[in-house]
Amino acid sequence: MFAQQRAIPGRSRGGGQVGNGSHYCYTQDVVTQSKPYPTHTSGARALALAVVVVLTSACQGSQNIQSDSSKTPVVVVTYSILGDLVADLVGDAAKVIVVIPNGQDQHEFEPSAKVVEQINNADFIVSNGLDLEEHLTGVLAEAATRGVGVFTAAEHVTLRRANAKLTDAKNGNDPHLWLDPITLAEMIPDLSVELGKVLGVDLSESAAQLSLRLDTIDAKIKEIMSTVPRCALVTGHDSLGYFAARYGCQIVGAVIPSLSSSAETSAGELANLKTAATQANARAVFTEIGTPRAVVDQIAKEVGVKSVELRTHMLPPGGHYADVMIQLATSIADALK
Numbered sequence: 001m002f003a004q005q006r007a008i009p010g011r012s013r014g015g016g017q018v019g020n021g022s023h024y025c026y027t028q029d030v031v032t033q034s035k036p037y038p039t040h041t042s043g044a045r046a047l048a049l050a051v052v053v054v055l056t057s058a059c060q061g062s063q064n065i066q067s068d069s070s071k072t073p074v075v076v077v078t079y080s081i082l083g084d085l086v087a088d089l090v091g092d093a094a095k096v097i098v099v100i101p102n103g104q105d106q107h108e109f110e111p112s113a114k115v116v117e118q119i120n121n122a123d124f125i126v127s128n129g130l131d132l133e134e135h136l137t138g139v140l141a142e143a144a145t146r147g148v149g150v151f152t153a154a155e156h157v158t159l160r161r162a163n164a165k166l167t168d169a170k171n172g173n174d175p176h177l178w179l180d181p182i183t184l185a186e187m188i189p190d191l192s193v194e195l196g197k198v199l200g201v202d203l204s205e206s207a208a209q210l211s212l213r214l215d216t217i218d219a220k221i222k223e224i225m226s227t228v229p230r231c232a233l234v235t236g237h238d239s240l241g242y243f244a245a246r247y248g249c250q251i252v253g254a255v256i257p258s259l260s261s262s263a264e265t266s267a268g269e270l271a272n273l274k275t276a277a278t279q280a281n282a283r284a285v286f287t288e289i290g291t292p293r294a295v296v297d298q299i300a301k302e303v304g305v306k307s308v309e310l311r312t313h314m315l316p317p318g319g320h321y322a323d324v325m326i327q328l329a330t331s332i333a334d335a336l337k
């Protein structure tokens with residue numbers, strides 16, 4: 001499906017879905033150097049491996065494409081969900097390369113020499129910021145000093161402060177911007193202007209369309225969440241703050257009480273979480289990337305509720321941003337009804 005003349009075929013904007021028809025590329029050596037997820041469930045690991053296989057295949061095609069289309073501007077985006085939106089925004093005007101393979105934990109990803117080269121050779125870079133891509137921070141700063149334009153999404157949206165009672169709060173602002181489409185939409189005007197300048201195209205119409213689709217996603221999530229009588233969230237790490245604030249949920253606590261899945265937890269913190277979950281009458285313990293499933297299952301068992309895995313940090317196979325958010329809301333609603 002990637003055997004196109006260019007990495008990003010023309011946009012197809014039907015169905016109100018963000019990312020319809022937008023393709024982007026992970027280079028093969030980025031994928032093959034990726035590590036599996038040591039803390040994931042076997043199911044998640046199987047999914048991850050499947051994603052790696054698909055992406056490896058995709059990149060075999062795209063490597064040839066890259067050499068054949070050297071004049072096409074290259075926009076490097078750090079992770080897949082943001083890459084999906086950027087690809088949708090730029091359409092045919094640029095090639096979008098995502099450097100953190102879909103399904104790999106953004107908090108833990110460490111760049112290879114090839115990734116560093118890709119970042120330094122980019123015409124433009126779009127990153128999340130707030131230490132989400134914590135091991136890329138220095139590389140991105142170095143690229144900026146070399147004159148590569150870097151758009152940091154977190155600098156263009158209204159940020160959510162971490163709840164100091166629930167997290168280590170060493171990084172005060174929550175990097176999980178994408179888990180609220182309205183927060184994400186705030187960056188679209190600035191991003192489209194900056195990208196448009198670099199690419200020499202007018203992206204205003206594309207930006208308007210994208211913003212409308214983000215509004216549509218928000219409306220669908222509201223509809224789904226309206227079926228939940230009380231939304232009390234116990235999560236893997238402190239990732240769902242934006243979602244909770246937008247859709248009227250309470251964050252009870254997190255198995256890893258941190259904005260990053262790379263942090264650790266303690267027996268005392270887990271005991272506190274169990275107490276909080278019981279007092280809040282939480283109906284599920286949610287798990288996600290970077291959270292040991294066995295620990296989550298044990299907590300859920302002791303609290304007397306089910307554990308449910310959420311795909312918070314990655315695109316579903318063949319899916320787009322809209323799928324991430326609709327599936328997330330549906331999974332939460334189904335668990336809490």
Ligand SMILES: [Zn+2]
Nearest residue numbers: 239259260261
């Ligand atoms: Zn996270």
